[in-house]
Amino acid sequence: MKKDQRPSYDHVPMVVIKRLPKYYRYLGELVEKKLERISSQKLAQMMDISASQLRQDLNHFGEFGQQGYGYRVEDLYQEIGKIIGLEYQYNMVIVGAGNLGRALANYSNFCLRGFCLWALFDIDPELVGLNVNGIGIKDISELHDFVADNNISIGIITVPKEAAQGVADRLVAAGVKGIWNFAPVDIKVPDSIILENEHLADSLMVLSFRLRGKMG
Amino acid sequence: MKKDQRPSYDHVPMVVIKRLPKYYRYLGELVEKKLERISSQKLAQMMDISASQLRQDLNHFGEFGQQGYGYRVEDLYQEIGKIIGLEYQYNMVIVGAGNLGRALANYSNFCLRGFCLWALFDIDPELVGLNVNGIGIKDISELHDFVADNNISIGIITVPKEAAQGVADRLVAAGVKGIWNFAPVDIKVPDSIILENEHLADSLMVLSFRLRGKMG
DNA sequence: TAGATTGTTAATCGATTAACAATC
């Protein structure tokens, strides 16, 4: 029986997973500041959470600190990066070369972090053939072969909501493992496919609700 | 003592508030389909949640259904819109006219829904004076007076992370009530100011974590 | 060693689910 090299971290609650990027972000800042060590107490205070929660969260993934000393900032930063999976390269395509798709394509930072964008796709002949930040816009008809041939693991959906489910189906059929959906609709994918939604309008509505009573 | 016209909905858990936009979205689709009534059972099934949770959630805001009948789709849709606060107009500005700022400015749908964008601001003289989707890009030095003079209630931050806190401070000083932050950093604002973060890189990291074990 | 701080268990708090009386 082949032993799995990487821990699987099954059963880690979603609520904990969602906090990992925040830990990574704060530790990254401390690394930049060349801070060597930090206690759960101090880090938690910076992040406006409880030290208990911080230690409890880390406990899901292993032991990273030293009693009486705290955590080595650089080490913990690297460890959390590994837990998140940042040592891998993810090949990505964007479907929908409208404003949002092009804005994401221009966000070239992503590639530095291992999230590499290789193509945009659109149905509009006016856009096909154009170039965004050095990345070509291809016709949607080429989507399947491109994804299958280039080991694309993430598909980003930035099409209007009416087209989103169809695009998702095609991405899944072509073999992506994950979908990052910006269309304002809940698309359906098989259980084996990871789906992350970015419902911008939803956030704006939460903001609206919370503004109640604060308006002039 | 003046009676407040609008319910305050204090003490409604954040986790419930975050589900409101999803209810609104699904009900909107049913309205489009001209469906007249729906039971908590059926709506919950569509949304992939439990009927208990749906009824429990609505219960925080009032009674909207009829025993033995269910909910009138159009009515519930309107009610939830009101709860969210969509009957108000929110005046907005974007600070940071880079790719993301311009992409949001082009998303003209927002204005139809009562979220009206009146200006973009940037520090780059090359951008100042340009026009995005009919909305002018102004110099950042004009921010304070513009916000104060035009009853701007929401500031959208799409500047690099180093500049984000400074921009937030200026927006707050100028009088915005809420901030929608896209910079990948946790900015600090007074308790009275509503802050919604849109940390896109965080979502991508969650996607990365969840892809663990699924990669080739 | 003594002081500090972790890893981890136990206690508390809050959210979800189940159940059902009220009632359309």
Next chain:
DNA sequence: TAGATTGTTAATCGATTAACAATC
């Protein structure tokens, strides 16, 4: 009326916080 479905209370489940023994 009988059947259906809500509003709401009680039971369960899960997440957060508190506490402390282990140990650097």
